[in-house]
Amino acid sequence: MSSKFTTREADFPRWYQEVVAAGDLAENAPVRGCMVIKPHGYALWENIRDRLDQMFKETGHVNAYFPLFIPKSFIDKEADHVEGFAPEVAVVTHAGGKQLEEPLVVRPTSETIIGHMYAKWIQSHRDLPVLINQWANVVRWEMRPRLFLRTTEFLWQEGHTAHATAEEAEAETLQMLEVYARLAEDYLAIPVRKGIKSRMETFPGALRTYCIEGLMQDGKALQMGTSHNLGQNFAKAFDIQFQDTDGQRKHVFTTSWGVSTRLVGAVIMAHGDDRGIVLPPRVAPVQAVLVPIFRKPEERDAVLAAARRAIDGLKAAGVRAKLDDREQLKPGPKFFEWEKKGVPVRLEMGPRDLKDNQVVMVRRDQEGKNAVSLDVLTETVLKTLEDVQSSLFERALERRDAMTNKAASMGEFEEILDGTGGFVEALTDGTDESEKAVKDNTKATIRIVLEDGDVGGECMVTGKPATRRALFARAY
Template identity: 60%
Template structure:
């Protein structure tokens, strides 16, 4: 790793690829559209996964695992679902050297197999709700892959639940969505807009789809998580029935919700800068990197003594001591900046002599000289502050690029610059399609958070109950 990252203003897409590569997060696998997640990238994902997993469990869900191979016929049982996913299925036709009697698909998502199993497990209303989650890989044969954002195989969690009635299912989708919002903002330091997808953007087979939407540094939107109210669509397709208290057999209501390794891409594109990655402390594989500086063995011993003291005093902080002898400090500074470590501690002979250490923040380069004990005492707070600072910085960035707009002519001129555009919409697919055809922008969501202002559609002039979020998206 001795190269520089392409500046994001020069070529955002190249910047992104450079950061992924230079920070050693991932690289292309020999197969088109697939990626190898390298240890540093995987450690980042693990930190994200572990936090979200604990939140999923805290809201009453349990983990399970379903197989990757699904009978092709299962996908065909729900009409919209098969239509939505058929074009991007990877299909296994042979096994053990023989052609299979029935093709198997590599799961693009697991509704079908999970509800097939739920149907076996549910007899009575007393068996409901089922609140389940799985961490898995899924395959979608996308035409245009991009590391982390859209790979043929990706890692995710998918929550799947079954309920007695629509109210309970609806509440569940909201619980999941709120969990995602909290996770994005508190853990990833990514501010998100919560809302409902339009019919066009809805998940194949869902009654309603809710989402969290984030803004990347190039002003484009990224769907960061979705939560679907599936109604009885899948229950009917898979005969997921239960006998209710009143003695009648009824179809259950399902929900499903997921976030994926795409979130790694979101973290890169929300926080990064021209020097590379910037990681929020809560998910950074190394929260602090210690770079020791020394000439002689004697100096080295003195410096390491301080480094050891710091590490011993902060057992709960993820501290990495970069004691590689083959690199000079300057090289290490540059490398850890590319890798986005939130806080760097330099300890050199001069510092040892003064009883101090040097702390440098990655996101704003602020440098401080602190007595060793003060540094130790302040570090936990500093990490919290850095976490908040990143969220606030991202929020300010997004808010500056979020505009109310009423004129379609103006919208057409400006939307290419990036940003979110809050505009009135008449609620029709036709208008949505026209905007997309004219500008490549889509309705990211109908936001929950609205001031209740009514108006007229910027395109058709027909009445509109509220503004929706238009943007170009990944």
């Protein structure tokens, strides 16, 4: 039962590949860059999706569905957008046995087609705001694919809203950023830094892009979600106008925001250990698994009956509990399998436990075992799940804070990156050139602009007076 995985320290990318496979989450598809999301991985995504969907509905949004195919001419309508996405789109040129008159792009994101529809739907201030989300698959041709983190096809949600004023659009953009941060912290147990992107890192076609950034155990940042204030860029490109209360026709202000199956990758890299993945209880497909133990046939019935009662009690209390009563597998391999699948709480019940009116409980995030009386099993499991949830968050937070540093010079900056890695706060003169120089020299990018303006100090690149304080990191 000891780990067979490459350790995180020895080779993090390889560890990642191994635990994703061993955790039965996903594997590569025969089409390069695409993935098959296996049942355990998909159930995890479903839990994330359902939670987020509820948060969207609580903030007044509704779901809809827009087509997979976008006329190529649509993508071309917004100058930055086409520049950003044209190199990575997949194009349908033939269909129904014929060459198409106009090639169709498989959506890399849906601002353009949704903009086209909103132009029809929105006529008056009474039609605003429009608050729509869609759950969909999108395709961006990927040169260096990695399961969940970067795949040619991925699953995501994309919210698209339209508003009468710039202020409302900005408020919506920030509200959804907050929703994402809550999802990450309260459900995925991943502390995030949130804030605004630099111009270079802004979504093609957006006025401003906000993001949440998590820090993975290898010291690299992962952008976990983005929320874009699109200003009137798409409204002008697609002529989305409304008659305002003053009788004037005006362009709307739009936003878009999304998170994807990449979040599954975040969970793995934030919490996994050298024994495999570790799932936060609030999104774990199975929160508690019970493995019955018996040798003799006469033990079997008594143990299984007690195990079923325990599972029923847990389920009645809302725990996603599973009885692993597979006959052909011994307990050892079962323990190992659930460990690799990251199940937060494992319960073991044998004849002796039964006699002592107890089960043995093992937390996935800790070493050691504890005996728990069957009389208090349900409440103990409920409490333990909450403990695991908060422990994972606390551990990730400590790690993140320990890996967040300030650099006063390029020398310090590189030293930190090559040492612990993590987030590095530093000053620059705010130019694209300096940002690019940092990236070219160190592979670190601005994850979040913390402050623009009179920040004091000197740019670590040019030595000129600094006008920007930013959070840098090497990132996925």
